[in-house]
Amino acid sequence: MRHLEQSLPSPRELYASDQENKRSNHKRSRGERPYRTIAISSLGTVLEYYDYIIFVxxxxxxxxxxxxxSIPDWVTQVAAFGIFAAGYLARPFGGIVLAHYGDLLGRKRMFVLTIAIMTSSSLGIAAMPTYAGIGIAAPIVLLAFRLLQSAAVGGEVPGAWTFVAEHVPRHRVxxxxxxxxxxxxxxxxxxSLTAIAINSWFSVSDVQSFAWRLPFLVSGCAGALSMFVRRYLAETPAFEELKRKRALATEWPLRIVLKRHLFGVAISFALGSFLTAGLVVLYLMTPTLLQTLYAITPLAALQANLLATGVVIASTIAAGFVVDRVGGEWFLVVGSIGFGVSVCVLFEGMLYHPNWLLVLYAMAGFCSSVFVAVPYLMINSFPPSVRYTGVALSYNMASAIFGGMTPIIVTYGLRIDRMAHMHYLIFACALATTVGLVLLGRSKGRL
Structure with a gap:
């Protein structure tokens, strides 16, 4: 009997075991729902980039x-694009501030806050009076809303990558x-579809009168729904583990990143530059370049752009499976070379076979799925305690510099080189290939 009593667990041991079982069951129940988490997170990111792009x-x-x-048309265009470009300057600031608290207080809180800021800004733009109503205050208020939008995007994209990567098994990052x-x-x-619909359904006078507000209004309402749903997302297991072990950053995360992870910042900045340059040239500038340089009709250029965008949406998912199988380094090296080749084929091919536009643009869109390697490698460049800050700093600095400078560089480059847009993308691909080779060399050295 004494032996039996000694073998029985004490009440304290039973309680500890019960608590451990509860934690295990909680983690298991969450682990079975990572794709629901990704779906909810993706909805907010779709809306934020929809909002961000609709301005263009x-x-x-x-x-x-x-x-x-009373001012000339070209001045108003420059001023309007200036407000758009000014948003890029707010991205690093917004990203660093939101990431700072994301590393200290939790990813989920900042994830909800970014969509709240974006939703408020969109509804503000939809409801605000124009120059006819409040005079010179109109562009100032518009700029303020635009800066808020950009600050939210600065925290949203790195936060989304970090949030979902920490919610899935390692082999599904x-x-x-x-x-x-x-x-x-x-x-x-x-x-793009919304812009086409608004301009097709309404006359020019109706668009200027009220219809331009509709995309922002719809986005604001959808964003409010997304914000409500995000409140029910669980915090990431990685952050909860840091809290449990009391391993959160003990000083400013930004200081830790700059002091101990400069290599990760350099690599991630280069990757962010590659991603930003590729997106801006291939998806935002190419429709206009096709019209001005290759005499493609606006409708044909827009149709080709929509096709390429649809192709990359599907191919990106497939690329994610490949990255999990072969690793981000190899995928970046091979994929960036393939993307560079596809860009050459697209822009050189348009000189001789403009009727191949749809096929060539779709092929370039397919090869641009190499961009999947960028967030994957960024996430793995920083430890969990400062991951959000490291990714936000690197990505937003690259986005601020190359997002704003790429159109200027390409436009001025075309004055001396008719293929400046192609050569610019080839340079970006060469940079990405170099980064991939450096990372492969470091991984072999660790082995």
């Missing part, structure tokens, strides 16, 4: 109604990043 498609109308009618990257392109795709 209505920039001409915005310039006409938010600036004095590539797929998780692919789904989030696909949602970014989906936002661009929906923005």
């Amino acid at each position: 498609f209505f920039v001409k109308t915005i310039g006409q109604i938010f600036f004095p009618p 590539g797929l998780a990043c692919a789904m989030m990257s696909s949602s970014v392109v989906m936002g661009i795709f929906l923005g």
Whole structure:
């Protein structure tokens, strides 16, 4: 009997075992729902990039109604694009601030906050008066909303990558990043469709009068729904583990990143530059370049752009599976070379076979799925305690510099080189290939 009593667990041991079982069951129940988490997270990212891009498609109308009618058209266009470009300057600031608290207080809180800021800004733009109503205050208020939008995007994209990557098993991080990257392109795709619909359904006077507000209004309402749903997402297991072990950053995360992870910052900055340059040239600038350099009709250029965007949405998911199988380094090296080749075929081919536009643009879109390797490698460049800050700093600095400078560089480059757009992308691909080779060399050295 004494032996039996000694073998029985004490009440304290029973309680500890029960608590451990509860934690295990909780983790298991969450682990069975990672793709629901990704789906909910993706919805917010789609809406944020839809909001961000829709401004571009209505920039001409915005310039006409938010600036004095007495100034020349080219001045209003420059001013409107200036407001758009100014948003890039707010991205690093917003990203670093939101990431700072994301590393200290939790990813989920900042994830909800970014969509709240974006939703408020969209509804504000939809409801605000124009120059006819409040005069010179109109562009100032518009700029303020635009800066808020950009600050939210600065925290949203790195936060989304971090959030979903920490919610899935390690062998599915590539797929998780692919789904989030696909949602970014989906936002661009929906923005294009919305612009087409508004301009098809309404006259020019109706668009200037009220219809330009509709895309922002719809986005604001959908964002409010997304914000409500995000409140029910669980915090990432990685952050909860840091809290449990009391391993959160003991000083400012930014200081830790700059002091101990400069290599990760350099690599991630280069990767972010590759991603930003590729997206801006291939998906935002190419439709215009096709018209001005290759005499393609606006309708044909837009149709080709929509096809390429649809192709990359699907191919990005497939690329996520490949990354999980072969690793991000190899995929980056091979994929960036393939993307560079596809770009050459697209732009050189258009000189001699413009009727192949749809096929060539779709092929370039397919090869641009190499961008999946970017968030995957960024996530793995920083430890969990400062991951959000490291990714946000690197990505947003690259986005701020190359997002704003790429159109200028390419435009001025075309004055001396008729294929400057192609050569610019080839340079970006060469940079990505170099980064991949460096990472492969370091991984072999560790082995």
